[in-house]
Amino acid sequence: MEKDMSKDMNKDIAANRKREKIEAVAKAWFLINASVAIICVAAITFFVFYKGLQPFFTGNHEGTYSFIKFITGLEWDYSDNPEVALYGVLYMIIGSIVATLGAIVIGVPISVLTAVFIAEIAPEPVKKIVKPAVELLAGIPSILYGVFGLGIIVPWIRDISPKAQGQSLFAVMIVLTIMILPTIITITENAIRVVPNSFREGSYGLGASKIQTIFKVILPAAKSGIITGVVLGIGRAIGETMAVILVAGNPQGGIPTSIWEPIRPLTTNIALEMSYAFGMHQEMLFSTGVVLFVFIIVINLILARAKAKISEQ
Amino acid sequence: MNNQKFLDHGTTLARTSSSRIIKDGFFYGVIGVATLFTIGVLVMILAFIFSKGIGHIDLNFFMSDYEQDTQYLNVPIAEDGADNKLGITIGEIETEDGIFMGVTSISSKANVDASTNRADDAYALKKGDVIKKIGNTKVEDFTAEEINDVINQQTDNVIGVKMFRPGGGVYPMIITTLMMIGLSLLIAGPIGIFAAIYLVEYAKEGRLVKVIRFATESLSGIPSIIYGLFGMIVFVGLFKFNYSLLSGALTVSIILLPIIVRQTEESLKAVPMTYREGSLGLGATKLYTIRKSVLPSAIPGIVVAIILSIGRIIGESAALLLTAGTVSRIPSLFSSGATLTVKAYAVAKEEGNIEMACAIGTVIIIMVLILNGISKFISRKYTIKH
Amino acid sequence: MKNFKILLALVIVLSLVGITGCSTDDTTGDTLNTTPEAATGDTMSSGVVTGSGSTSVEKIALATMDEFMALNPNVDATYEGIGSSGGVKNADEGTTEFGAASRKLKDEEKSWGMTEVVIAYDGIAVIVHPSNTAMNDITMDQILGIFKGEITDWSEVGGTAGPIVVVSREDGSGTRGAFEEIVGFEDELSSDAINAEGNGNVQVTVATNESAIGYVSFTYIDDTVKPLLVEGVEATVGNVLNDTFPISRPFIMMYHEENMSDTALAYIDFILSPEGQEIVEEEGGIPVN
Numbered sequence: 006m007e008k009d010m011s012k013d014m015n016k017d018i019a020a021n022r023k024r025e026k027i028e029a030v031a032k033a034w035f036l037i038n039a040s041v042a043i044i045c046v047a048a049i050t051f052f053v054f055y056k057g058l059q060p061f062f063t064g065n066h067e068g069t070y071s072f073i074k075f076i077t078g079l080e081w082d083y084s085d086n087p088e089v090a091l092y093g094v095l096y097m098i099i100g101s102i103v104a105t106l107g108a109i110v111i112g113v114p115i116s117v118l119t120a121v122f123i124a125e126i127a128p129e130p131v132k133k134i135v136k137p138a139v140e141l142l143a144g145i146p147s148i149l150y151g152v153f154g155l156g157i158i159v160p161w162i163r164d165i166s167p168k169a170q171g172q173s174l175f176a177v178m179i180v181l182t183i184m185i186l187p188t189i190i191t192i193t194e195n196a197i198r199v200v201p202n203s204f205r206e207g208s209y210g211l212g213a214s215k216i217q218t219i220f221k222v223i224l225p226a227a228k229s230g231i232i233t234g235v236v237l238g239i240g241r242a243i244g245e246t247m248a249v250i251l252v253a254g255n256p257q258g259g260i261p262t263s264i265w266e267p268i269r270p271l272t273t274n275i276a277l278e279m280s281y282a283f284g285m286h287q288e289m290l291f292s293t294g295v296v297l298f299v300f301i302i303v304i305n306l307i308l309a310r311a312k313a314k315i316s317e318q
Numbered sequence: 319m320n321n322q323k324f325l326d327h328g329t330t331l332a333r334t335s336s337s338r339i340i341k342d343g344f345f346y347g348v349i350g351v352a353t354l355f356t357i358g359v360l361v362m363i364l365a366f367i368f369s370k371g372i373g374h375i376d377l378n379f380f381m382s383d384y385e386q387d388t389q390y391l392n393v394p395i396a397e398d399g400a401d402n403k404l405g406i407t408i409g410e411i412e413t414e415d416g417i418f419m420g421v422t423s424i425s426s427k428a429n430v431d432a433s434t435n436r437a438d439d440a441y442a443l444k445k446g447d448v449i450k451k452i453g454n455t456k457v458e459d460f461t462a463e464e465i466n467d468v469i470n471q472q473t474d475n476v477i478g479v480k481m482f483r484p485g486g487g488v489y490p491m492i493i494t495t496l497m498m499i500g501l502s503l504l505i506a507g508p509i510g511i512f513a514a515i516y517l518v519e520y521a522k523e524g525r526l527v528k529v530i531r532f533a534t535e536s537l538s539g540i541p542s543i544i545y546g547l548f549g550m551i552v553f554v555g556l557f558k559f560n561y562s563l564l565s566g567a568l569t570v571s572i573i574l575l576p577i578i579v580r581q582t583e584e585s586l587k588a589v590p591m592t593y594r595e596g597s598l599g600l601g602a603t604k605l606y607t608i609r610k611s612v613l614p615s616a617i618p619g620i621v622v623a624i625i626l627s628i629g630r631i632i633g634e635s636a637a638l639l640l641t642a643g644t645v646s647r648i649p650s651l652f653s654s655g656a657t658l659t660v661k662a663y664a665v666a667k668e669e670g671n672i673e674m675a676c677a678i679g680t681v682i683i684i685m686v687l688i689l690n691g692i693s694k695f696i697s698r699k700y701t702i703k704h
Numbered sequence: 705m706k707n708f709k710i711l712l713a714l715v716i717v718l719s720l721v722g723i724t725g726c727s728t729d730d731t732t733g734d735t736l737n738t739t740p741e742a743a744t745g746d747t748m749s750s751g752v753v754t755g756s757g758s759t760s761v762e763k764i765a766l767a768t769m770d771e772f773m774a775l776n777p778n779v780d781a782t783y784e785g786i787g788s789s790g791g792v793k794n795a796d797e798g799t800t801e802f803g804a805a806s807r808k809l810k811d812e813e814k815s816w817g818m819t820e821v822v823i824a825y826d827g828i829a830v831i832v833h834p835s836n837t838a839m840n841d842i843t844m845d846q847i848l849g850i851f852k853g854e855i856t857d858w859s860e861v862g863g864t865a866g867p868i869v870v871v872s873r874e875d876g877s878g879t880r881g882a883f884e885e886i887v888g889f890e891d892e893l894s895s896d897a898i899n900a901e902g903n904g905n906v907q908v909t910v911a912t913n914e915s916a917i918g919y920v921s922f923t924y925i926d927d928t929v930k931p932l933l934v935e936g937v938e939a940t941v942g943n944v945l946n947d948t949f950p951i952s953r954p955f956i957m958m959y960h961e962e963n964m965s966d967t968a969l970a971y972i973d974f975i976l977s978p979e980g981q982e983i984v985e986e987e988g989g990i991p992v993n
Contacts, residue, residue, distance in 0.1 A: 031605045032516075032520055035512050035516035035520055040530065041509050042513065042537055042576070043533040046537060048548070049548045122352070123353075126349060137690065138356070139360075141686065141690065142356070144633065145363065148679075152679065153366050156672055157362065190356070216346065220345065245541070246541065247635045275547065279640060294547045297541065297543070298540075302536075305536050309532060
């Protein structure tokens with residue numbers, strides 16, 4: 006009898022050990038999976054920077070190029086002859102930034118107001134139409150915005166522009182504005198919705214009208230959420246490729262002096278020439294990617310900071 | 319503090335009630351205009367894409383290949399053909415490239431189903447096929463009667479026919495898109511779900527978790543062209559997968575990770591603690607608890623994550639362009655194939671064919687609408703929130 | 705660790721694809737043992753042919769492959785239009801068996817020692833908007849001036865006064881390479897020029913802009929754009945053949961012998977055969993000889 010009991014106990018212990026082992030393995034397995042995201046970010050950063058920074062170091066077997074010339078250059082003109090090839094991205098950086106700013110200036114007020122409408126004003130049946138519309142806008146692939154831009158916006162701009170072509174900074178701004186709308190609307194709407202009802206009641210109780218409550222109480226309270234939306238919108242706008250490639254004009258040089266002039270955003274520079282490029286030319290396109298990546302990292306850091314602030318509050 | 323703020327507002331607000339109505343009216347107007355702009359833009363885009371694209375869309379658009387397919391067939395004659403020995407009716411066939419003479423209907427007596435190609439493989443002659451040659455006679459410019467005559471002049475029981483099946487359809491791209499969806503979800507789905515389980519069920523707030531969260535956030539902020547560059551060096555170049563379904567799917571998988579992790583995390587968090595406590599209290603292990611009580615209640619959320627991912631894959635173009643290529647054929651794992659969205663871009667840029675791009679766009683938008691509908695349905699049916 | 709994960713995922717995926725892949729092969733229908741009177745050649749090729757390169761060659765490559773596969777149903781031939789430079793590079797590295805370019809090979813590319821075959825010729829037409837009725841004829845010098853940005857108004861070349869919008873192909877394009885080389889402004893394109901990606905995009909841009917000038921392969925001319933006479937010569941296949949139209953270029957396929965399967969060689973032979981050249985012509989190319 007006693008022997009049997011100890012046998013059972015041993016069995017139990019063995020089973021427990023086995024279970025613990027499985028538990029430990031499972032935990033490790035989940036951890037590994039969770040770490041994939043870290044590895045991916047690290048690998049993406051490493052490879053893009055590795056490939057993109059090579060041309061600036063001496064001894065690169067594809068040839069070297071001055072970083073100063075690259076970052077301050079106003080002309081991009083690839084050539085098989087390395088002596089005459091020009092890889093300047095400053096005018097692209099300016100184009101990308103100005104286009105993004107323009108999209109933010111036009112897009113943010115429209116998005117915030119639309120979000121206000123959805124969250125605070127619209128009666129339920131209207132909301133049922135507007136909200137899915139915004140969701141659909143978010144789901145339309147960027148290339149279709151580009152086709153729309155080429156078919157409608159570019160001809161329209163050509164009609165009103167003093168210049169003879171419609172491919173322009175303005176066209177890019179409009180397309181980007183449309184593209185960031187759903188991002189900012191969705192996030193702002195959520196931010197407005199989590200503003201406690203006591204705020205609204207307090208404001209009404211003091212005799213404020215709905216509009217006053219929205220602009221003086223609710224929007225200030227939802228500020229950090231709106232900022233998050235705007236930052237994400239900036240990220241989306243600066244990184245957008247396929248929607249703008251068809252409407253930007255993509256000239257080989259020149260800082261735009263008006264909204265009617267064509268620009269060559271950083272992203273389209275990559276997409277336009279990548280399939281042809283090899284050697285030094287390809288590396289320089291990765292360098293363009295590095296510049297873009299630096300922008301994105303900065304935006305992400307700002308976003309992280311903003312989020313940290315929100316959670317503090 | 320906040321209350322003090324309200325009081326300040328209150329005193330100023332109450333005073334200005336006369337001009338308030340005008341002001342309020344103005345702001346209502348501005349809000350209305352902004353909303354109308356948003357809706358107007360959507361309506362314009364849909365109107366443009368649907369109106370340009372709808373003319374292209376019919377059953378053939380979904381069912382046929384993008385490239386035409388030419389074959390030399392041995393077609394057995396019919397037992398009793400009406401117009402000709404083959405038992406087929408010849409008439410005009412409309413294709414992308416113009417109007418040709420071809421098969422407009424097939425009589426029940428015909429044996430064209432038993433046709434074979436040059437490799438003796440079965441290849442049935444079908445309605446809609448264009449006929450180019452009968453025997454040694456080119457019939458491209460012939461009328462229907464002349465073609466019937468040529469067919470009837472043939473003496474053998476099996477007649478040689480050179481034909482082509484017109485292209486212009488997006489069938490291969492639909493299949494490629496489905497393959498891309500399947501493969502990417504197969505890779506990213508488990509990783510994302512397991513990662514979310516770790517974050518919600520195991521991790522204690524600490525440095526590692528912070529880093530994981532930051533990494534996931536960062537992934538969602540990286541533009542797809544950068545993913546494309548990465549996929550191009552690593553999967554296409556380093557791993558030598560070339561432009562292929564696999565390179566594309568691996569690249570897209572990384573893009574999907576943050577979406578799946580975040581959504582799954584949300585749905586795991588929404589599972590009440592009592593479920594876990596109950597299960598653990600009964601002596602179940604943690605793994606068992608997760609498997610049997612946490613995951614099942616989180617399934618609707620995971621399904622929504624998958625639907626969102628599908629939407630993202632359908633819409634992806636820049637990353638796939640640099641990793642999966644633009645060939646309009648059904649790919650194998652290691653060969654190139656274009657998804658619908660990539661093809662829409664390719665036809666717009668290479669052929670300048672805006673109508674075709676819009677036709678593909680119409681299909682994509684309808685898919686997005688359906689996906690949005692499903693995800694809404696599921697969330698509504700299963701939400702425990704609020 | 706990531707590699708390991710990917711490897712694992714790969715193994716799973718591979719095995720799945722393997723399972724589904726096997727079942728679809730080997731279809732043998734009812735066989736009727738008669739040789740088609742229409743078909744040519746007795747030995748049938750089988751296997752895979754892969755090519756990549758110029759987008760201008762794509763139409764011709766796809767059409768000849770379609771016919772080649774009809775003659776040899778066990779052949780699976782694919783062509784990917786990724787641009788001339790990419791095609792030459794792929795052929796050299798063996799990524800695809802052969803490459804195709806819509807321009808002459810550059811000295812550096814020639815030094816890689818590949819076999820080159822001219823499969824067709826093509827003209828490059830200078831196109832304007834159909835409503836630009838004042839412009840019908842242009843000289844090579846005028847083209848040069850316009851694309852270098854020295855001539856910026858239509859009145860300078862005999863048109864109605866108004867700014868010229870220059871539309872170029874993107875850098876690396878074979879059509880652009882050939883055009884710049886023949887007209888003589890390599891690396892000197894006006895920095896105001898719009899860079900449109902792809903023949904189709906140039907064509908659409910010109911077709912929707914009354915002030916635009918651009919250039920496309922003959923195969924892309926349709927009634928939405930108007931080709932100009934160059935030095936008084938019309939942009940026709942005949943004029944390229946008799947050497948009077950000045951802007952023409954060869955379509956070249958290139959390969960390393962050791963990378964080529966017999967089937968791929970048979971395909972190249974087929975393009976050069978009378979039937980192949982007939983298809984080249986149907987697709988808007990200009991046959992060799």
